[in-house]
Every structure is written in C-alpha cells, then in structure tokens.
Amino acid sequence: MTQSVLGRALGDAVGATNVSREGSTFFVRPGAPPEVAQVLAIARERRVAVIPMGTGSLVSPPAGGTERERPQVVLDTRRMTNLLHLDELSHTVHAQAGIEIGALEEAVAARGLTLGDFPAETYRSTLGGLLAARAPGRATSRLGPIESACLGLSVVLADGRSLHVKAAPRRATGPDLMRLFLGSEGALGIITAAVLRVWRLPDSRIFTTCALPRVEAALEAARRTLVRGVRPAAMRVYDAEDAVASGLCEVDPAGQALLLATFSGHADLVEVERRVLETSVQQVGGTPLGAAPAERWWRGRGGPTAANAPTKTGPRFQVAAPLGRLGAVYRGVRASLLAAGAACHGFLGHFHEDGGCVYFAFPRSAEADEVAREAAAAAGGRPPSELEVDEPLVAALRALKKELDPDGILHGARLL
Amino acid sequence: VSPAAASSKDLLHAVREIVGPRASQSPADRLAYGRDLWPRSLLALQDGEGAPWPPDVIVWPESTAEVAALVRLAAHRRTPIVPFGGGSGVCGGATAVRGGIVLDMKRMDRLVSIDQQALEATFEAGINGEHLEHELSRRGLTLGHFPSSIMCSTLGGWLAARSAGQLSTRYGKIEDMALALEVVTGAGEICLAGRAPRGAPGPDWVQLFIGSEGTLGVITRATLRVRPAPEVRLLRGWEMPRVAAGCEAIRRVLQRGLRPAAVRLYDELDTLIHRTSARDRGEREHAKSGAVELFKMPDAREPSELERRVRGARGFFLRLALAHPGGLNEAIRRLVPRFSGGCLLILGFEGDRELATMEAEVAARELSRTGGRDLGEEPGLRWFEHRYKISFQQSPVFENGAFVDTMEVAATWDRVLDVYRAVRAAVSRHALVMAHFSHAYPEGCSIYFTFISVGRDRAEAERRYDTIWRSGMAATLAAGGVLSHHHGIGMSKQRYLPEELGGVGMELLGALKRVLDPAGVLNPGKLGLDGVARSNREATAR
Numbered sequence: 001m002t003q004s005v006l007g008r009a010l011g012d013a014v015g016a017t018n019v020s021r022e023g024s025t026f027f028v029r030p031g032a033p034p035e036v037a038q039v040l041a042i043a044r045e046r047r048v049a050v051i052p053m054g055t056g057s058l059v060s061p062p063a064g065g066t067e068r069e070r071p072q073v074v075l076d077t078r079r080m081t082n083l084l085h086l087d088e089l090s091h092t093v094h095a096q097a098g099i100e101i102g103a104l105e106e107a108v109a110a111r112g113l114t115l116g117d118f119p120a121e122t123y124r125s126t127l128g129g130l131l132a133a134r135a136p137g138r139a140t141s142r143l144g145p146i147e148s149a150c151l152g153l154s155v156v157l158a159d160g161r162s163l164h165v166k167a168a169p170r171r172a173t174g175p176d177l178m179r180l181f182l183g184s185e186g187a188l189g190i191i192t193a194a195v196l197r198v199w200r201l202p203d204s205r206i207f208t209t210c211a212l213p214r215v216e217a218a219l220e221a222a223r224r225t226l227v228r229g230v231r232p233a234a235m236r237v238y239d240a241e242d243a244v245a246s247g248l249c250e251v252d253p254a255g256q257a258l259l260l261a262t263f264s265g266h267a268d269l270v271e272v273e274r275r276v277l278e279t280s281v282q283q284v285g286g287t288p289l290g291a292a293p294a295e296r297w298w299r300g301r302g303g304p305t306a307a308n309a310p311t312k313t314g315p316r317f318q319v320a321a322p323l324g325r326l327g328a329v330y331r332g333v334r335a336s337l338l339a340a341g342a343a344c345h346g347f348l349g350h351f352h353e354d355g356g357c358v359y360f361a362f363p364r365s366a367e368a369d370e371v372a373r374e375a376a377a378a379a380g381g382r383p384p385s386e387l388e389v390d391e392p393l394v395a396a397l398r399a400l401k402k403e404l405d406p407d408g409i410l411h412g413a414r415l416l
Numbered sequence: 417v418s419p420a421a422a423s424s425k426d427l428l429h430a431v432r433e434i435v436g437p438r439a440s441q442s443p444a445d446r447l448a449y450g451r452d453l454w455p456r457s458l459l460a461l462q463d464g465e466g467a468p469w470p471p472d473v474i475v476w477p478e479s480t481a482e483v484a485a486l487v488r489l490a491a492h493r494r495t496p497i498v499p500f501g502g503g504s505g506v507c508g509g510a511t512a513v514r515g516g517i518v519l520d521m522k523r524m525d526r527l528v529s530i531d532q533q534a535l536e537a538t539f540e541a542g543i544n545g546e547h548l549e550h551e552l553s554r555r556g557l558t559l560g561h562f563p564s565s566i567m568c569s570t571l572g573g574w575l576a577a578r579s580a581g582q583l584s585t586r587y588g589k590i591e592d593m594a595l596a597l598e599v600v601t602g603a604g605e606i607c608l609a610g611r612a613p614r615g616a617p618g619p620d621w622v623q624l625f626i627g628s629e630g631t632l633g634v635i636t637r638a639t640l641r642v643r644p645a646p647e648v649r650l651l652r653g654w655e656m657p658r659v660a661a662g663c664e665a666i667r668r669v670l671q672r673g674l675r676p677a678a679v680r681l682y683d684e685l686d687t688l689i690h691r692t693s694a695r696d697r698g699e700r701e702h703a704k705s706g707a708v709e710l711f712k713m714p715d716a717r718e719p720s721e722l723e724r725r726v727r728g729a730r731g732f733f734l735r736l737a738l739a740h741p742g743g744l745n746e747a748i749r750r751l752v753p754r755f756s757g758g759c760l761l762i763l764g765f766e767g768d769r770e771l772a773t774m775e776a777e778v779a780a781r782e783l784s785r786t787g788g789r790d791l792g793e794e795p796g797l798r799w800f801e802h803r804y805k806i807s808f809q810q811s812p813v814f815e816n817g818a819f820v821d822t823m824e825v826a827a828t829w830d831r832v833l834d835v836y837r838a839v840r841a842a843v844s845r846h847a848l849v850m851a852h853f854s855h856a857y858p859e860g861c862s863i864y865f866t867f868i869s870v871g872r873d874r875a876e877a878e879r880r881y882d883t884i885w886r887s888g889m890a891a892t893l894a895a896g897g898v899l900s901h902h903h904g905i906g907m908s909k910q911r912y913l914p915e916e917l918g919g920v921g922m923e924l925l926g927a928l929k930r931v932l933d934p935a936g937v938l939n940p941g942k943l944g945l946d947g948v949a950r951s952n953r954e955a956t957a958r
Contacts, residue, residue, distance in 0.1 A: 087828065090828040090829040091671055091829075091858050134620075157920065161920050165917075168898040169826050170857065171826065171901065172577065172627060172905070175928065177925070197859055227643065228644070229768050266672055269774055276770065322536065323535075353641065390610075392601060396931050397619070399931040
C-alpha cells in the first residue's frame, strides 16, 4: 500500500481539496458524518491510525510528530459547522461538532440566548473538541460543566456506524451512553453533533470585591455562600501579593486577601445573592470594597488573568479540591515548592458546590510538578492525573476500547 | 433427589461458605423475594399466584468482600445473581427471572463516613432511603432526594435505577448527587469509580454504573453530595386555566433561572379528583395522585355494614365504567371542564430564607403573567404532607379487581404537549387516564400518567395491561418523548428500548455488559441485554 493510494482514497471520500499531506500524515476534512464514516472505513481497511482534531488548543499532537514511517490520518472536523436547529422554546441548540464555540455563541446570542460564559480562549475551540475533552471550558460554575449541558449526541464509531442519542431533559433508560464519549478524546468514537442547553442572556450582571484578613477567611466566606445555595457566576480569591501582581487592584489591599465575585441573572435575584455573599464576608471579618476590581477582572478575563493563560513561568498547574480542602492545598503546595527552592504564585477560582480549583504558577519542570502533585494530594486535592487509576476500571476501559475499535484505529494514546 | 434439588442444595452450601447462616431457601423467603412491585405481577398476585420468579437462594451479605465473593461464585457456576434493595421497583427490574441468587443488600446499611465541612457522606448501598435521610437530618443536613418510595427503597436501588426525587428540580437527580461509587463487577472485582478530574481523559464510570439496573455491577457504597437542611420551605398552590398554560408557566419559571424545589402541574381530571377527594375529607386528606382516591373510603377505621355496601356499589360501578374506558374518558373530557376550576399547580421554593423568598416572588410574577390564580399555601402544604402516599395506595384498586400503573415519560418543551395528548389518546381507549407534569428542567419536563383499568378475568386484565403499555410507549416515541424519566426499564419496558436507543445504542450497552460481566450472570433478562449480549457472543464465536 503506497501512501499516494491512501491519499487518493481519502480524496475520493472527502474531496481532493479537503486532504492535505505533511510527510506521512494526512490531514482530512470531512464535510458530513457519512464522510467521517468513509474516512474511518479507509483507515480500518488499511490499518491507519486516526487522530481526531477539533480544538486547536486541546488537540493531542500526532504521536511521534508528523514524520513517521507509518501513515496516519488527522481527522479535522472543522468543515462540519452547521447549526442544525435552535429550539427557542426548549432553549436547546443542535449543532455539528466542528462549529467553533465563538461562532455558536454568536449565533445563539443573536436570539437572546447564551451557551453560558465560555471564556474567550475557548472561542476557537470546536464544540466536539470541548465535549471530547470534557474540557474545563466554561469560566463559570453557575451553569455546571459542559457535559451537564449536553442533552443529545451523535457519534460515528470506529466501525463506521452512528449512535444518535436524541435530546431529552433526562432519561432512565439504562446507563447514560453519551458518557462513553464525553471525555474520551475520540478514542471510542468521533463526535459529529450535539444538542446543548442554552440560557437566556442574563438581564443583569453585578460585581463585588471584598477584602478579607486571610485567604482562608475568603475561602470560608465563599464556602458559606455556596452552601446557602447562592450560585455566583464566578468567584476568584487572591492573596494580597498576587492581587497586586495581577493588576486587578488599584490600591494595595494592605495585606488582605481579595475575594472577587460576579452574579448574573434576574436583577432582583442577583441583588439578594450579592447580599448573602457580603453578609458571609462580614461574618468572617471581611469588608466589601465595591464593584471595581471584580468588574475589571471579569471584563479582562480572556487576558493575562485567565486561568488557562500561560504565565512567564509556563502554563498554570491546576489542582481541584473540595471546598473544605482548598486552603490546605493552596498553602501546602506553595510551602513545598518554596522549600524546594521554587517561587510560587497562585489564585483560587472555579468555585462550585463540589469544590474549586487552585491555579499555581511556578517554573515548571518534572521535579517541580512532582513536588506540587505530592503536596496537593497530601492536602486532599485532586492534582491533574493523566489516567484513571482504579485498576479494574483501567482494564475495563481497555476491553471496551477493543470491543468498539478492534482494529485500534482511533488514537487513544492519552486514554490507554 | 432430583438433579435440580441437588444443585439447589449445593448452591446453598456454597453461599453458606461465604456468608455463614445469612442465606435462605425457605419457601416464605422465596415467596417474598419472588417479585417486586411491577403491577403486572400484582395482577398475578391478585389471582392467587404468589411469586412468579422465586430465586433459588436469598443471601444477606454484610460487606463488600462478601458481595465480591458471592459474585465470583455466581460467575464460576454460571448462576444468575440479582441485587435487591427495597424491592419497590415497578418495572420488574429486581426479579430473579432465571432463578439463582438474590443478593439482598439491606444489611449493608451503614453510614461509613461524613465530612460536614466538605458536605460529602459515604453510605453503604443497602441503606433504606428514609434512614439515610434521617442520618443526615440529625446533623442538620439533607440529601434532597425524596422519591415517593423513600420508605421502601434503598440508596443502591436509587443509583441502579436512575431515581429522581420529588424535589429534583432543586437538588438534582441521583446522578447529580453521586460523587463516587464502589462497585463489584460481574467478574467479582471491586472497583472505585470516582469523579474524574476535569481534563483527565476517559469516560465517567460513575455515570455508566448509574442506571445499569444491576446488569453491570453491584453497587456496594456511594459517596454523595449532601447539603444543609433548608431554612425555609415555601409552598403554594396555583390555579392555571389549562394544561398548556400551566406548562408555559413552568417553562418560564425554569428558563428564568429559578430553581423551585417542587413543581407539579395536575391535568384537569387529576385536579378535579384531588379537589373532590379533599372536599370529601373535609380538606384534611389529600393524595399525591388523585386516581387512587376513586377507590378509597372516607377514613381508615373498620367500615360499617352500610359503608361496605356503598364501597361494593362504588366498586361495581367503577368496574363497569372501567370496562368501557373509551366512553368514560369521553364523558370525562366533556364533563370535567364544567366542574373543574382548571389545573392545579404546586410550586415550592426552599433553602436560604432570603433567597427562597425572592425566588418565590419572581416566580409569582411569572405565574400571574401566564394566567395563574394564587390559591395560597394550603394546596402546597397538603401536597407536602401526603407526598409519599402513592407508594402505599395501590392496594384498594387491586382489591376492587381493577389495576393501576404509572407511566413516566419525558420530553423537551417543544414536544411535551404533543406527547401528553398522544399518550392520552392512545391509552384512553383502554383505561381511565390522568397525568401530572413534574421534574421540570429549563428544556422540558416529565409527564407522569396514571392509568386505571379492569379486566373480566386475569387473562383479559393482562391483555389490556399490555395493550396500554404498548400503545402508550409507541405514542411516546412517535411524539418525540423518551420511554422513562425515572422508573427505569427493567423487564417491563425492555422490548421498547431498542427503538429508544437504536441498534447501535443497544450494542454499546451490550459491549459494556460483555466487558463488565463476561459470564453474563448479573441480573439476566433485563434492560434488553439478552439479545445484544448473545448476538455478540455468537459473533465472537464466529
């Protein structure tokens, strides 16, 4: 089998102009789900690896670079960009997987709806890419993670057949089959379309910034607010030094920690929500300072203060933790890194009922990462883990992969 | 001694090596575990047939290690093994249809740990729902999961069947509450499925075990999100002019971003029966579903001779009427609007005092705008007081020789009224049918149909029962709804499942089954898995 034959077969499937080649890697851009199935059939027949590519930022790079002995196919979904149906009664949108989040948000916003505060850095990501990665995605926790907004899904399996899960508010019809594919990075199937829940554009958005004696007090105020059922659109916590360094603060908070919050929704409700937060802040010895720093942060959140934005010392190291453990993780990781001779900055964000995230910036290296990971785990955090750790489930995932993709054509390097 | 009896004795001996005396083959136990609350099997019970599916042995494990050993034994012997909690399921899901071992999980009922700061609690799966909630409420907490079966169902059953409680709109359904599960797979391996960290690759196993109805693993423990008990609970009744206006009001409230705890809209007939029965009882009594009220006497004391005759006459006329449900439904359709004051909507908010009060206020404005009339707190409080009754009210219907069942489907708002009308039209030729709308979401809601009918004899009743389900499910699917919102599939709906999930969906289910239960011993004969599991074993053999 020569590579030019492979190239021709792919060109027949998706149109020659939609195939390009770099060394032994073919970039293929199918225009519709049946073409995805055809590409997979060709790959199956020729035992060629297929690497799905949707989101520029989240794509897993082709293994071994583009110069490999064996040919491989990078399947780029970005020609499948149709918005299939916007249901303004049910507040759902059905779109093909290759549509960019920014374009989809723009389309629904024109009808007074929103996908819900996706940060600007995800705007170039595709819908399918975000779903396949179960990416952190949304900047806010008010509306939950992206998979909880996914009401329907279409997937092309390795054998070329399609699964269609029709949109429903909820179903008790066996395990939720969509969950096989959300987070599986294309290793079990290629997502071709999804139905997402959309929301009314908020009538009102308000801000508050509060100064607190320490980071722990800010976290306690945040915890009290969340357990009372308040759902801020977003919250951030900085210590005094990082508050100044982030450029969010006009005045030095005088050794105090900062809690920034924004609320969105019905005008009467967000006022009550802000009052509950400010009451919690006062209960733990803090003071509300007004809207300005929080508003500045929110308006510029796609910029340098974005959680996913790289810092001078490399990408941020993220640790998720339950609400009651965040303070220990924040202190523990910083202390361990300092003891190992690495300066460490950080802030806390992405708060929701189940916990929050600490975002650390330090000179990244394998050793430093290991120190941070150990300290985070010791403090009760969930540091980024590459793989599922439960042995029987790892084995089950391997077996499942074999069931669904016996020829092993779908790229699953990170998964398996 | 017959070979079957010898093998059954041998099975008892083998399980006793694992659990000691906590195993039984007594006729009474085999009878008690020979069915769940699937109404079709209650028809058989009514006819004097005790247990359609008596297991060979019932076992009461006390630890995950014992469960694992029992599942390994079952896999080794190729003996079916069926996890069993409260037995309150209404789809035949917890029945040993191929015999074998019933694994009663109710002795695994401990609170393992609770973290008041992180608001997480870990329980063994066999704990009774009401006991679980009690453990939490003693500490000022709540799970927020209140199915009407709460007093006769278990945590493991909730998870396995994908349960939803009456306050799900605020607290979420069981899948939203589960943070981690301990599960024994069909190979007898113990796994710990946790919530995957964001960005880490792989499917979310917690979400794949939830809803697996005992076919992929035995859930032995769960870590749950718990919440502070609410400061206030604000319940109100509203009168909506029609079902459509009521649905519209619910949609607006949810799409406003409000999170009511309770949302229930009763259709005209359900509302009328509610009202009549409430009046009968001097406003003291009130049932969750009005349907069964038709069969009840004014109070629970021993009836007098006169009352017995009244009850007999009422039963007679009802049976007569139910034998011709088409005419009955038509009469009701014409008459109800004359007597009825529209549709009753119960809306409740709870949680933080200030927040819940404001939510209720904003909701009230939406309801007034959609033509709602405020009926005050009374209807809401009455509903709350009697919210679990449905699970204990079916007997009077069956005692009158009739049958009752419920069909809970779901759809997005663009389809909700179509599904409602289509199912009503399909079922009303065979049964008296009424409905309420609950478990609301911004994108849709569930429709909970109650139907009552009767047959001249058991054979006719079963035929009619099957016809009702067949036509109701077909109408649901044709109108764009889903088969089940929260009762699950079990045995009763499995024949409709392929149309819901599609052939590829069924095969994915089969792939999960082969991976997690290679010996095929976990709860066989359910979830439509027999066909797909077998077809693929054949494929593998080929």
